[in-house]
Amino acid sequence: xxxxxxxxxxxxxxxSFKTQRQMWAICMVALVxxxxxxxxxxxxxxxxxxxxxxxxxxxxxxxxxxxxWIDFFSxxxxxxxxxxxxxISGLSMSIGFVAPIIFAxxxxxxxxxxxxxxxxxISYLPYFISWVVVASILLTLLGTEGNINSILIYFGWIEKPxxxxxxxxxxxxxxxxxxxxxxxxxxxxxYISAIAGVDQELYQAGSVDGLGRFGKVWHITLPGIxxxxxxxxxxxxxxxxxxxxxxxxLIGTPLTKEVYENIDTYVYRYGVQIGRYSFATAVGxxxxxxxxxxxxxxxxxxxxxxxxxLF
Amino acid sequence: xxxxxxxxxxKKSIYKKNIYKKKVLALALxxxxxxxxxxxxDSGQEQVISNADLSGEVNEWGxxxxxxxxxLDVYGGEGDQENLMKDEYGGKAKLDEWLLNNLNVQIxxxxxxxxxxxxxxxxxxxxxxxxxxxxxxxxxxDKFIAQGKALDLxxxxxxxxxxxxxxxxxxxxxxxxxxxxxxxLATLYGYNPNVAGYDFGIRYDYWEELGESKMYETPEGYYExxxxxxxxxxxxxxxxxxxxxxxxNKGQNFLKAMLAAYGFITDYKYDESTGDMVHWLNTxxxxxxxxxxxxxxxxxxxxxxxxxxxxxxxxxxxxxxQILGNFGTWWYGWTGGHQFWATQEAESYTxxxxxxxxxxxxxxxxxxxxxxxxxxxxxxxRCIITDKCTDxxxxxxxxxxxxxxxxxxxxxxxxxDEDNVWDIAEDGTWVVDDDILSVDTKExxxxxxxxELNGGGTYMIAxxxxxxxxxxxxxxxxxxxxxxxVSVYDYWPVNADGSFxxxxxNISWGNYTAPAKDISMFNVSYDPNAEITIxxxxxxDTIETExxxxxTAASEEECERLFTEAxxxxxxxxLEDLTExxxxxxxxxxxxFEGK
Numbered sequence: 001x002x003x004x005x006x007x008x009x010x011x012x013x014x015x016s017f018k019t020q021r022q023m024w025a026i027c028m029v030a031l032v033x034x035x036x037x038x039x040x041x042x043x044x045x046x047x048x049x050x051x052x053x054x055x056x057x058x059x060x061x062x063x064x065x066x067x068x069w070i071d072f073f074s075x076x077x078x079x080x081x082x083x084x085x086x087x088i089s090g091l092s093m094s095i096g097f098v099a100p101i102i103f104a105x106x107x108x109x110x111x112x113x114x115x116x117x118x119x120x121x122i123s124y125l126p127y128f129i130s131w132v133v134v135a136s137i138l139l140t141l142l143g144t145e146g147n148i149n150s151i152l153i154y155f156g157w158i159e160k161p162x163x164x165x166x167x168x169x170x171x172x173x174x175x176x177x178x179x180x181x182x183x184x185x186x187x188x189x190x191y192i193s194a195i196a197g198v199d200q201e202l203y204q205a206g207s208v209d210g211l212g213r214f215g216k217v218w219h220i221t222l223p224g225i226x227x228x229x230x231x232x233x234x235x236x237x238x239x240x241x242x243x244x245x246x247x248x249x250l251i252g253t254p255l256t257k258e259v260y261e262n263i264d265t266y267v268y269r270y271g272v273q274i275g276r277y278s279f280a281t282a283v284g285x286x287x288x289x290x291x292x293x294x295x296x297x298x299x300x301x302x303x304x305x306x307x308x309x310l311f
Numbered sequence: 312x313x314x315x316x317x318x319x320x321x322k323k324s325i326y327k328k329n330i331y332k333k334k335v336l337a338l339a340l341x342x343x344x345x346x347x348x349x350x351x352x353d354s355g356q357e358q359v360i361s362n363a364d365l366s367g368e369v370n371e372w373g374x375x376x377x378x379x380x381x382x383l384d385v386y387g388g389e390g391d392q393e394n395l396m397k398d399e400y401g402g403k404a405k406l407d408e409w410l411l412n413n414l415n416v417q418i419x420x421x422x423x424x425x426x427x428x429x430x431x432x433x434x435x436x437x438x439x440x441x442x443x444x445x446x447x448x449x450x451x452x453d454k455f456i457a458q459g460k461a462l463d464l465x466x467x468x469x470x471x472x473x474x475x476x477x478x479x480x481x482x483x484x485x486x487x488x489x490x491x492x493x494x495x496l497a498t499l500y501g502y503n504p505n506v507a508g509y510d511f512g513i514r515y516d517y518w519e520e521l522g523e524s525k526m527y528e529t530p531e532g533y534y535e536x537x538x539x540x541x542x543x544x545x546x547x548x549x550x551x552x553x554x555x556x557x558x559x560n561k562g563q564n565f566l567k568a569m570l571a572a573y574g575f576i577t578d579y580k581y582d583e584s585t586g587d588m589v590h591w592l593n594t595x596x597x598x599x600x601x602x603x604x605x606x607x608x609x610x611x612x613x614x615x616x617x618x619x620x621x622x623x624x625x626x627x628x629x630x631x632x633q634i635l636g637n638f639g640t641w642w643y644g645w646t647g648g649h650q651f652w653a654t655q656e657a658e659s660y661t662x663x664x665x666x667x668x669x670x671x672x673x674x675x676x677x678x679x680x681x682x683x684x685x686x687x688x689x690x691x692x693r694c695i696i697t698d699k700c701t702d703x704x705x706x707x708x709x710x711x712x713x714x715x716x717x718x719x720x721x722x723x724x725x726x727x728d729e730d731n732v733w734d735i736a737e738d739g740t741w742v743v744d745d746d747i748l749s750v751d752t753k754e755x756x757x758x759x760x761x762x763e764l765n766g767g768g769t770y771m772i773a774x775x776x777x778x779x780x781x782x783x784x785x786x787x788x789x790x791x792x793x794x795x796x797v798s799v800y801d802y803w804p805v806n807a808d809g810s811f812x813x814x815x816x817n818i819s820w821g822n823y824t825a826p827a828k829d830i831s832m833f834n835v836s837y838d839p840n841a842e843i844t845i846x847x848x849x850x851x852d853t854i855e856t857e858x859x860x861x862x863t864a865a866s867e868e869e870c871e872r873l874f875t876e877a878x879x880x881x882x883x884x885x886l887e888d889l890t891e892x893x894x895x896x897x898x899x900x901x902x903x904f905e906g907k
Binding site for chain 2: 051055071076139143144145161163165166253254255257269270273274275276277
């Protein structure tokens with residue numbers, strides 16, 4: 001019975017190959033690329049379990065099992081690092097996830113086409129600016145002689161300049177704001193295209209039923225793009241332990257290290273910089289496993305609650 | 312019949328089991344062979360020093376030309392390979408031609424834009440590396456040595472390395488591995504030719520306005536002078552507030568400069584009589600240093616944005632005269648000062664408008680006690696000859712030639728030529744072009760001509776890169792007496808009495824009197840997998856944060872409290888263990904140097 005089911009499945013796959021061979025031919029290049037550059041390198045994760053020395057045969061390296069993870073969790077400040085990672089990615093996922101949706105909804109309400117296109121174009125230009133440039137912009141704006149301090153002093157709201165970039169209490173806000181500014185337009189693109197796919201007749205029906213602007217957004221637009229929102233959320237939740245790297249190194253100072261240091265910057269210093277590649281690989285593997293687990297859980301919850309799933 | 316059938320079935324199942332076992336065994340053997348094939352070659356092969364015929368006359372360059380062209384494949388470090396090969400001005404090609412015609416040597420120099428450590432790790436992992444690797448860190452050299460990829464140079468040095476052993480002197484012992492053999496050489500080693508090191512610099516023209524008869528000699532004197540200069544010049548021409556100093560490395564330059572003025576060597580105070588070492592955090596001097604720098608910050612002498620400033624921003628601030636002092640790296644005062652103003656202001660520029668590099672010493676110490684200017688004879692970079700080398704003897708002969716006085720000079724300055732910055736006179740003197748005696752035009756008359764038009768500095772494998780002077784290990788009497796402090800990169804024109812011929816240079820360095828201190832014994836290496844390396848990294852991070860907090864403390868009391876907290880924190884993290892380790896490395900270096 002089982003083997004009959006299996007052979008049916010195999011036959012289905014073979015049939016699909018035959019009927020959609022052109023599609024398979026197109027996809028084959030991408031599939032091979034993914035296999036070679038994404039899946040095959042995963043085998044390298046094995047060095048996380050060894051005391052790997054580049055150039056040495058893996059079998060000649062000492063097998064250390066879970067020692068790298070034990071070392072990681074024994075490092076001083078590791079829990080502070082976890083806290084920072086979760087806070088920064090949490091802020092990014094909460095505010096940073098919602099902002100593009102709100103922006104897309106607002107943009108959708110603009111009827112003047114030219115104006116709308118200009119705003120949209122301007123909004124996703126920051127995405128292409130590197131973090132090095134963004135850090136320079138932030139320094140120019142927020143430095144003690146920056147524009148913000150100059151304005152505040154000019155209007156008499158403060159007497160002495162505020163060192164924004166050295167204040168621990170402000171770092172998360174600055175980081176989240178700059179992340180949103182940089183990614184808002186680009187992230188909104190997918191929502192804008194999802195909104196464009198909502199049936200216009202629904203809006204007409206809504207008008208007939210007496211729905212106002214907000215009513216239409218709440219009852220028509222949002223439900224229309226809900227699948228997109230949920231699927232993107234499921235995908236993003238896997239990045240909960242990825243709280244950025246360049247922005248912390250560029251914008252952070254020793255006075256804000258307590259709040260900017262995350263897993264990536266920590267592992268960079270304690271792994272890559274001092275040549276402990278096994279250690280760095282082990283932490284990376286841990287992050288990937290946790291991220292994957294969260295995606296699976298989120299997918300299952302979504303399937304149960306909303307009947308929508310990524311896979 | 313049934314028994315026969317059963318017997319047959321049983322035989323078949325045994326047969327199948329045997330086939331299965333053979334398959335498993337074959338698979339296992341294949342896997343072992345695959346992995347086994349990835350292991351290094353049997354290092355039991357005897358190392359052949361040289362197959363080259365070494366008979367022949369020594370030519371005018373001190374070299375016996377081989378019958379076959381000696382081809383050297385070298386990984387030279389980080390850089391732009393495309394730019395190198397483009398050879399816009401033809402200097403590389405000119406040097407290549409000279410090497411081929413006069414030495415029958417061809418050097419294939421390879422650069423990569425990626426981090427050298429990362430590239431070397433990839434090379435190790437893939438087994439794809441050239442015969443010579445230079446400009447690598449000591450740790451990476453040791454990695455190659457540990458894996459048997461670096462050749463033993465001991466015998467080759469004895470046979471062909473007389474110039475190398477002469478110029479290294481006893482320092483060569485420090486390159487020996489635990490087995491007593493030499494597997495690596497130093498790159499750009501030698502005595503520091505610089506006049507200045509850590510700097511307590513100030514705008515000379517503004518200091519002159521103060522009417523002081525004598526330049527300050529202590530950190531407190533520096534603080535007083537900077538304060539007065541800032542009082543006289545509170546804003547620059549753009550209306551921006553002026554400061555005495557800033558930083559590009561989160562305030563570490565202030566700390567390093569102050570520690571040097573107090574006689575600390577790489578964060579530690581070393582007592583020669585007892586051999587003891589103590590970290591600056593565990594000394595009263597450390598507190599004194601912290602209080603002074605904090606005072607400078609609180610009184611507005613330090614740029615409040617010093618924690619976020621990078622090199623370009625600092626240069627802009629110095630060049631726009633917003634920063635009126637130079638606290639840390641001496642040459643920042645040059646690139647951010649007179650070298651910029653002299654070209655930008657041309658007609659109106661006066662030589663007094665520059666940052667004077669100034670050396671200071673802590674109260675109770677003399678200038679000789681400071682470590683403002685240090686000399687690390689072996690430097691930080693190494694060269695190895697790998698097991699891909701097919702003729703160690705010939706390679707060593709070339710490196711030996713490179714370490715001859717003439718070879719060293721040619722490696723740095725290009726071949727002697729009337730179109731180059733130097734040539735060999737009839738009496739044998741290495742005469743320099745008159746044009747290079749003007750410091751103001753150095754960029755065009757020296758650096759451009761030497762490097763870009765004549766290939767100087769293109770191929771420096773394991774050469775002495777520092778002061779080419781006459782002493783017990785080397786003889787550079789032939790160098791034109793009109794220049795001094797000559798290295799592979801630089802020189803300074805001097806008068807007959809040895810003083811600098813350029814008045815501007817005399818102003819820049821006239822107040823820098825700290826002698827060079829040899830800190831070669833204080834080289835410390837860290838094994839990436841050792842516990843102490845983690846301790847060191849943790850402490851480095853902690854001290855960086857704590858130092859920033861100390862500098863920016865709001866009051867003297869807070870500064871003292873933060874210092875004490877930092878001390879306690881670091882001691883709890885293993886500062887004393889690290890100090891012990893540094894001391895043990897120092898002692899080991901001395902033992903090595905003495906040949907024990």
